[in-house]
Amino acid sequence: MDKQWILLCLMICTPLSAGLDPHSLEFQYVVYWDRTDQLLFRQTTLLDGEVVFRCESPALRDEPGPDWVAQTLSSTDLTERDTYCKDQYYEHMDMWREINDMITQTADILQRSRGCTINSSGVFPFDKWVVNGKDFLTFAPRTLKWTALSFLAKPVAEEWNRKSFRNHIYGEFGQKECVKTHNMLTQRRDAWIHQRDRKNMKVCVFAKSITGSIRTALLCQVTDRDLSGLRIQLTEDGLPLECGLQLTGPLPHGDGTFQIQLQVEAIVNRTKPYRCEIKSGAVNISVPWDGHLLQDQASISPVILAVVCGSCFLLFIISLCYIQLHWKGNAGFKKVTLTDDSHSASSSDSSSLSC
Incomplete structure (x- = not known):
């Protein structure tokens, strides 16, 4: 049991696709048994090869990965992501049961990878299914046809080709919804990166x-x-x-x-x-x-300059008047002093002569 569980773990941890076009949006789904024989579900969303969301049962909360996701998506957007994950959980559990009812062996692990790659040549949707680590089915979103990749998958492909309503929904997702979601996430990521890089501008x-x-x-x-x-x-x-x-x-x-x-x-x-x-x-x-x-x-400067110059000129006039008055006062005092001294000297001389 431990060896089987290790094998399943390696299969879960190995991505279905490698080297995708740099401009891509991919949803990876896994239905598998854990070590306690509990059937679990996991959804991983990758934008241009980077994991941006991860949702697992039993919580079924689509948790954002990079900082830009949590900082650019509103609470309403995140709630919608949780709802989408729950819908995918029930859908893939039902399809896992359908597969097990139609094949001759047990599907211990079901993997699905769907999304779209975008380049200058156009949009290329994809939808690939793997059972127990082996290629099982592919769905063509343009032709809405299932193709069996193994003898085991033939009855499943035949049955699912009859489900036209579900196939139409899958086709719409691959050709329209995937591109729309990719563009929305890309624009928000690029805007966040530019804002981060330009914050010091x-x-x-x-x-x-x-x-x-x-x-x-x-x-x-x-x-x-x-x-x-x-x-x-x-x-x-x-x-x-x-x-x-x-x-x-x-x-x-x-x-x-x-x-x-x-x-x-x-x-x-x-x-x-x-x-x-x-x-x-x-x-x-x-x-x-x-x-x-x-x-x-700068227009205030001439006004200030005029006030300062006027004040300085007025101060200069006041100072000049004060100096002149002070000089005149000192000059008169000295003249009187000299006169008194002269008079005293004359009196002394007269006294001497008289003596």
């Missing part, structure tokens, strides 16, 4: 007057460690501005980052919004202009 939007012109220069500066693939434009009320367009950079910024600057000229209408739009793959960043000109902040 700095975007500044400002404007300045053009001397001798009624136009205003609008500028957008973008700084990041990687500016490859960026598309930048300045817009007025959502429409691109192209007058006087100048693009500078990317230039090294001295700290390992690079900076690119876009400048356009426009007759600013204060009732319309102006924005810098940055796009790259799934990234879509929009930064508004706050409506201030660089010289608006």
